Amino acid sequence: MMVTDSEKNAGKTHCTLWRKAGLALSGPTGETGEVMNELRWYYPDSLDQVPSLLDREDAVPCGGNTLLLRTGLKRVKGLISLTKLGLHSWESNDEFYRVGATMTYGGLVSQLLKYEPDSILVKSLSQAASCPLRNRITLGGSLASFPIWSDLVGPLLALEASVELIGRHSGEFPVSDYVSSVDLRRASLITGLRLKRVPWQSYYYRCGRTVSDHSSFNVSLLWRTVNFPEIADIRIVLVGTRRKYRRLDRLEQYLRGLRIDELRGESLVRDLELPFSSSNVGSADYTAEMARRELARALDRIGQEGHYGE
Ligand SMILES: Cc1cc2nc3c(=O)[nH]c(=O)nc-3n(C[C@H](O)[C@H](O)[C@H](O)COP(=O)(O)OP(=O)(O)OC[C@H]3O[C@@H](n4cnc5c(N)ncnc54)[C@H](O)[C@@H]3O)c2cc1C
Numbered sequence: 001m002m003v004t005d006s007e008k009n010a011g012k013t014h015c016t017l018w019r020k021a022g023l024a025l026s027g028p029t030g031e032t033g034e035v036m037n038e039l040r041w042y043y044p045d046s047l048d049q050v051p052s053l054l055d056r057e058d059a060v061p062c063g064g065n066t067l068l069l070r071t072g073l074k075r076v077k078g079l080i081s082l083t084k085l086g087l088h089s090w091e092s093n094d095e096f097y098r099v100g101a102t103m104t105y106g107g108l109v110s111q112l113l114k115y116e117p118d119s120i121l122v123k124s125l126s127q128a129a130s131c132p133l134r135n136r137i138t139l140g141g142s143l144a145s146f147p148i149w150s151d152l153v154g155p156l157l158a159l160e161a162s163v164e165l166i167g168r169h170s171g172e173f174p175v176s177d178y179v180s181s182v183d184l185r186r187a188s189l190i191t192g193l194r195l196k197r198v199p200w201q202s203y204y205y206r207c208g209r210t211v212s213d214h215s216s217f218n219v220s221l222l223w224r225t226v227n228f229p230e231i232a233d234i235r236i237v238l239v240g241t242r243r244k245y246r247r248l249d250r251l252e253q254y255l256r257g258l259r260i261d262e263l264r265g266e267s268l269v270r271d272l273e274l275p276f277s278s279s280n281v282g283s284a285d286y287t288a289e290m291a292r293r294e295l296a297r298a299l300d301r302i303g304q305e306g307h308y309g310e
Pocket of ligand 1: 060061062063064065066067068069070082101102127128129130133136137138139140141142143144145147149150151152188189190191212213214215
């Protein structure tokens, strides 16, 4: 775990690259005269070494580095590399999939395409960002940072996935608890995600001005029929709202047991209060109205798709 000279140099090389990229990292010798942080890299090679590093408070885990780079690393003094921890893993059995924290969006899509090509995560993650970024963004970094445009968190919440942590909090926790609890996130490392294997049908919609734009909001919808055409179960999550996300549990409750041919999306969402801030597509009211329209379209899709579960 000690930082070797070559590792120190690796850190310096990164600093130089970032400075060249104009990412607010310059120093006494830099071009803009700002003070550069001396970045220290830590390379734990066993999970036992991680909790004490996380407790240092001046070192943070480094996933795909796509957000850390954007935020300029101004307050970060140390980076904990996750590359030697064996977190790029994938397991599956009849009941669940377990995926390691450093698996990228692209990596997860490739795995799921073999097992469950219709998974909502295949639909959402293959639309996120751009191809090079999808091969860089990690599941752990993405869940830990949960940007409001995340194409990962809505599907995870709808799937009621759980997250595995070590550090100040160790064990398996629902993703919904993780994203709502600052305490749970503090000084904890995500080591993996666990997804139950349930034959959901799914629909995913992301609202962006262009294909590679951040989404202003996105809709994750899962449903199952048991006695077709009755809806046995349904989950609806909207990401991008004022509090980052909203699970529409009252609407879900109303829809359970309803016949698919009785669904009328427009009338179901007409009076739905959706608190948004203004977004890259328009004002708060305009974004909320767009979200209502897309939710109605999503619900109408239920009647148009085939059905599983009988
Ligand atoms: C131009 C651009 C467009 C993008 N578009 C989209 C998009 O459309 N959809 C989308 O979903 N995402 C998109 N992203 C990605 C998103 O904005 C974040 O950058 C990304 O989710 C962060 O993941 P990362 O693996 O790079 O994390 P990092 O940048 O490495 O880390 C982010 C934070 O998480 C912490 N962290 C990292 N790994 C762990 C871990 N295992 N446990 C605990 N904490 C950890 C870090 O300490 C840091 O605080 C885009 C990024 C860019 C640069």
